[in-house]
Amino acid sequence: SNSRVVVSDTLFANNGDSSADYGFYSTGGSVITVTNCTFEGNPGWAAWTEADDVYRMTGNRFSGNGYDRIRIPAGSTAGVVVWEAQDGLDGYDLSGDVTIPSGSAVTLEAGAAVMGEGGTELRVLGHLAALGTVTNPITFTSSADSGPGGWAGLVFDGGTGNLEHVTVRYSGDGNTIFGEASNIAVRNVLTGEVRITSSVIRDEHDDYSNNTDYGLYASNSRVVVSDTLFANNGDSSADYGFY
Numbered sequence: 114s115n116s117r118v119v120v121s122d123t124l125f126a127n128n129g130d131s132s133a134d135y136g137f138y139s140t141g142g143s144v145i146t147v148t149n150c151t152f153e154g155n156p157g158w159a160a161w162t163e164a165d166d167v168y169r170m171t172g173n174r175f176s177g178n179g180y181d182r183i184r185i186p187a188g189s190t191a192g193v194v195v196w197e198a199q200d201g202l203d204g205y206d207l208s209g210d211v212t213i214p215s216g217s218a219v220t221l222e223a224g225a226a227v228m229g230e231g232g233t234e235l236r237v238l239g240h241l242a243a244l245g246t247v248t249n250p251i252t253f254t255s256s257a258d259s260g261p262g263g264w265a266g267l268v269f270d271g272g273t274g275n276l277e278h279v280t281v282r283y284s285g286d287g288n289t290i291f292g293e294a295s296n297i298a299v300r301n302v303l304t305g306e307v308r309i310t311s312s313v314i315r316d317e318h319d320d321y322s323n324n325t326d327y328g329l330y331a332s333n334s335r336v337v338v339s340d341t342l343f344a345n346n347g348d349s350s351a352d353y354g355f356y
Contacts, residue, residue: 116144117144117145117146118139118143118144118145118146119145119146119148120137120145120146120147120148120150121146121147121148121149121150122148122149122150123150123151124150124151124153125137125150125151125152125153125155125159126151126152126153126154126155127153127154127155127156128155129155129156129157130156131156131157132156132157132158132179132180133157134155134156134157134158135155135157135158135159135160135161135184136152136155136157136158136159136160136178137152137159137160137161138160138161139161139162139163139166139168140161140163140166141163141166142163142165142166142167142191143162143163143166143167143168144166144167144168145162145166145167145168145169146168146169146170146171147160147168147169147170147171147173148169148170148171148172148173149172149173150173150174151173151174151175151176152173152174152175152176152178152181153174153175153176153177153178154176154177154178155178155179156178156179157178157179157180158178158179158180158182158183158184158206159175159178159180159181159182159183159202160182160183160184161183161184161185161186162183162184162185163185163186163188164185164186164187164188164189164190164191164211164212165188165189165190165191166191167191167192167194168194169195170183170197170199171197171199172199173199173200173202174199174200174201175199175200175201175202175203176201180203180206181201181202181203182202182203182204182205182206182228183202183204183205183206184206184208185205185206185207185208185211186208186209187207187208187209187210187211187233188209188211188212189211189212189213189214189217190211190212190213190214190217190219191217192217193217193218193219193220194217194218194219194220195219195220195221195222196219196220196221196222196225196227197222197225198222198223198224198225198226198249203226203228204225204226204227204228204252204254205225205226205227205228206228206229206230206256207227207228207229207230207233207235207256207264208230208233209230209233210233210234210235210236210265210289211233211234211235211236212236212237212238213235213236213237213238213239213240213241213272214238214239215238215239215271215272216239217239217240218239218240218241218242219239219240219241219242220242220243221241221242221243221244221245221251222244223244223245223246223249223250223251223278224245224249224250224251225243225251225252226251226252226253226254227252227253227254228254228255228256228258228264229253229254229255229256229263229264229265229266230255230256230264231255231256231263231264231286232264232265232286232287233256233264233265233286234264234265234266234267234268234286234288234289235253235266235267235268236268236270236272236289237267237268237269237270237272237273237274238270238271238272239272239273240272240273240274240275240305241267241269241272241273241274241275241276242274242275243274243275243276243277243279244275244277244278245277245278245279246278247278247311249278250278250279250280251276251278251279251280252279252280252282253266253267253279253280253281253282253296254280254281254282254283255282255283255284257283258283259283260283260316261282261283261284261285261316261317261318261319261348262283262284262285262286262318262319263283263284263285263286264283264284264285264286265284265286265287265288265289265294266281266284266286266288266294266295266296266297266298266317267281267296267297267298268288268289268290268297268298268300269297269298269299269300269302269307269334270289270290270300270301271300271301271302272302273302273304273305273306273307274307274308274309275308276307276308276309276310276312277308277309277310277311277312278310278311278312279309279312279313280312280313280314280315281296281297281312281313281314281315282296282313282314282315282316282317283316283317284296284317285317285318285319285326286319287319287324290330290332291330293319293324293325293326293327294317294318294319294324294325294326294327295317295326295327295328295329295330296314296315296317296327296328296329296346297309297314297328297329297330298327298329298330298331299329299330299331299332299334299336300331300332300333300334301332301333301334302333302334302335302336303333303334303335305335306334306335306336306337307331307334307335307336307337308336308337308338309329309336309337309338309339309341310337310338310339310340310341311339311340311341312340312341312342313341313342313344314328314329314341314342314343314344314346314354315328315342315343315344315345315346316344316345316346317345317346317347318346318347318348318352319348325347325351325352325353326346326347326348326349326352326353327346327347327352327353327354327355327356328343328346328347328353328354328355329343329354329355329356330353330356331355331356338355343355
């Protein structure tokens with residue numbers, strides 16, 4: 114936490130002997146840069162970085178790992194974090210609730226993906242910027258990425274966001290705002306706004322027919338939505354695409 118580590122042009126290969134192992138691991142608020150490295154044939158996760166690590170992982174290559182992903186456990190981010198798309202990287206896998214605190218920001222570059230494990234949400238008290246393009250959209254999805262009900266989605270609890278050319282899908286677990294399920298939930302965003310442009314919010318529902326499902330839920334907030342598709346959210350006539 115009191116030093117800087119730079120790793121470049123390095124091969125991480127065949128480290129570990131199970132799916133619970135890691136090719137690269139950082140913890141304790143580390144300050145790290147990992148660039149132009151190759152993660153190959155590690156039987157577990159390519160890399161683990163804790164939420165409060167201040168890092169830049171850029172220009173790396175991922176292939177043949179048990180999980181071609183960067184795993185991020187529960188915690189709060191620090192400062193300004195950039196999650197980049199990289200060659201062969203499936204995405205940034207959240208193994209617990211990750212919070213962007215007030216005064217901090219997370220930026221996703223075009224083509225990047227965030228994948229939440231069961232019950233996990235990305236909670237925004239600061240700012241989330243996800244600016245994809247037509248050819249390189251950004252994806253927020255469950256870790257399984259196979260159908261609804263896999264995670265708790267995006268939660269803006271007073272924090273702001275700018276989402277463009279993103280797809281948010283496959284939520285279905287209850288979130289911390291109201292306990293029910295939504296792909297995106299927004300509450301008490303009165304300074305600034307959450308802006309969603311040219312995006313897709315789809316395929317959300319839980320496994321309990323007595324719960325209400327929402328594609329996008331907004332309460333007491335400034336939300337701007339344009340050129341966006343809401344599709345297949347909910348599994349009953351009591352559910353909502355946009356509420």
